[in-house]
Amino acid sequence: MELNNKLEAQQFEIKNFTYDLPENRIAKYPLAERDLSKLLVYHNGEISEDIYRNLDKYIFEKSIFIFNNTKVVQSRLYFNNSTGGKIEVFCLEPSEKNHEPSMAMMKKTCVEWKCLIGRLDRWKEKVISINTKDISLDAEILERDGNVFTIRFSWQPTSFSFAEILEHFGAMPIPPYLKRESEEIDVSRYQTVYAEQQGSVAAPTAGLHFTNQIFEKIKSKNAIVDYVTLHVGAGTFIPVKSETLEGHQMHSEWIEVAQETILNIVAQISDEQTNKNVIAIGTTSLRTIESLYWMGVKANQNMSASIDELEVKQWDAYELQQSLTASDALNCLLAWLKRNKIEKIICKTQLLIVPSYQLKIANALITNFHQPSSTLLLLVAAVVGDDWKVIYDYALKNDFRFLSYGDGSLLFDNKRNKN
Known part of the structure; x- marks a missing residue:
């Protein structure tokens, strides 16, 4: 049985997760075409680069892509x-x-x-x-x-x-680090093409690069495209100001996940032929599907729990026992939904993902380049380990654009991916 280590997570020093980001590397405006943004690919410790339009070259047959379909409100x-x-x-x-x-x-x-x-x-x-x-x-x-x-x-x-x-x-709430007022271009471009559920005050920026052409290409490889909702709050822009994570209060955000989506994920991770290729589009999608695991752990402990009792708190992933497989946890959650005659999970998550965290469901992440000293950078480090420094150094030296309107990356969790 694997036990979590809350103390280890709390003692992470944020000074070890910072880097020098020159002002001229922050993308103030989007590119003319979404899918011409540069794409850094990190796989088995190796880095290559391309553009988002060619994303299909780097994914495996029958992968499942999980997108966050939240819509930014003005x-x-x-x-x-x-x-x-x-x-x-x-x-x-x-x-x-x-x-x-x-x-x-x-x-x-x-x-x-x-x-x-x-x-x-x-x-x-x-x-x-x-x-x-x-x-x-x-x-x-x-x-x-x-x-x-x-x-x-x-x-x-x-x-x-x-x-x-x-x-x-x-007016569209573009990020404060852009240091400008919102303009007409932001109404359409600070929004994904698949945005649907209104409620975010910030865009799930990894999805800004996706176009209908990309969707057609990835579906041609028999990939499954599915959606969750996490309404992004302003807390996503708050840097960690305490010396260690123990003093940081993680922001809490609303998530919505349909029972059908959970069933699709279970089918994917239970199929040995697909090697659990679950690709989260953005840190918000990743936090949402990883939260499902911990909700399943709680449901397994108490099938009579209320939805409020299933909510994921900041340190749950470092305090709860994690002996359940991903399939077992999700099946427990599905059993809880059936018992309570609920078709959709609607609750809050405060899940904090730091380098000691082992991904339970996702094994790859598509994401932009994040601010120094942010919980988003810590999440990236949880996926790729200390190589986050190599990745960011490469991006800085090779003219990648940073933050919300910048370029992005496809990062594989090499601890779990065997392809």
């Missing part, structure tokens, strides 16, 4: 106070009253949302408003928790959903 709202001063309201996630983002986006009349506020000192009135010829939006602060405010939004006409209100008044 969550930056700009109000003016009575004297004309600008106030920015950044919508993070629905309050607990409204539950998960996709459903909250469909609400009409009013919603309560957790938000950040820029230029709070200008908010003098009880209610501030935005008005156009046909639509008006009011905002009122209900409570404050540190830097996060719960705001009640209400609007006229009430026939509009909150998603439609944000589309009408909001």
Whole structure:
């Protein structure tokens, strides 16, 4: 029986997971064509490079690709106070009253949302408003928790959903490290071509490179394409500021996974002929499917558990026993779904993946190049080990573009991949 090591994970020093990222290596805008972005391929310790359009050359027959189909909402709202001063309201996630983002986006009349506020000192009135010829939006602060405010939004006409209100008044929340205001190009390009479930405040950027042409190519190799949803929160941009991970609070995010998707993954990892080729498109997809394993572990321990009790907490992967195989864990989760007559997992995950973590379900990751001192970089190091330094050094020396609009990589977990 393999036991986890919470202490080891907590003592990782973030100073060992940083690098010098020159400002001119950060891609401020996307390329004209999505799939012409450069692709670094890391397999069996070897590095090669190509472009995303040729991704099919590097995948195996009958692989399963897991994409995150979340949709970025135009969550930056700009109000003016009575004297004309600008106030920015950044919508993070629905309050607990409204539950998960996709459903909250469909609400009409009013919603309560957790938000950040820029230029709070200008908010003098009880209610501030935005008005156009046909639509008006009011905002009122209900409570404050540190830097996060719960705001009640209400609007006229009430026939509009909150998603439609944000589309009408909001701006795309491009990452702060781009150091520019959002522009028209961001509305389409800071969004995957398969985005569907509204609720993210940041794009699952590994998917920005994919086009219909790529989908056709990978399907021609008998690959399965499936989708999960993780609504990306603003916490994805927060660097680890403590010296060790023990002092870092991992952000919690909503996930949605259909029972059919879990069945597809089980079929894939149970087929010895495919050698468990489960490719996660982006760190969000990876965290989502890995969270399913730990939910299965919890379901195995208590089939009467509530969905809240199955939620994955920050240190679960380093405290829970992991004697179950991936197939057994997922089958336990499927049994729990059947017992509770539930067709789709909808809950939160706080799963933190660091270098001591052993991937349970995925064995390859497609991802962009991430910020220094970030939990995303730690996740990459969990997949490729210390070779993350070699990979990033190669990318820096060979003109790869970094961060959200930058180039990307296909990284194989060599500990599990035998091809």
